[in-house]
Amino acid sequence: MNKKNASPFFTIIMPNYKTEAFLEEALDSVLNQTFTDYECILVNDGSPGVDI
Structure with missing residues (x-):
């Protein structure tokens, strides 16, 4: 399988x-x-007035 199209671990x-x-x-x-075989998803859980 092509690593580029593989899902993260x-x-x-x-x-x-x-x-x-x-x-x-x-995040740092x-x-x-x-x-490094992961994906990181940041979720703004409804913080008022904050741009993440």
């Missing part, structure tokens, strides 16, 4: 509600891992 789902102050640090933590 696992998915990280990060729900966010009023956590914009911590979002960059949390995921991106700095040595394992």
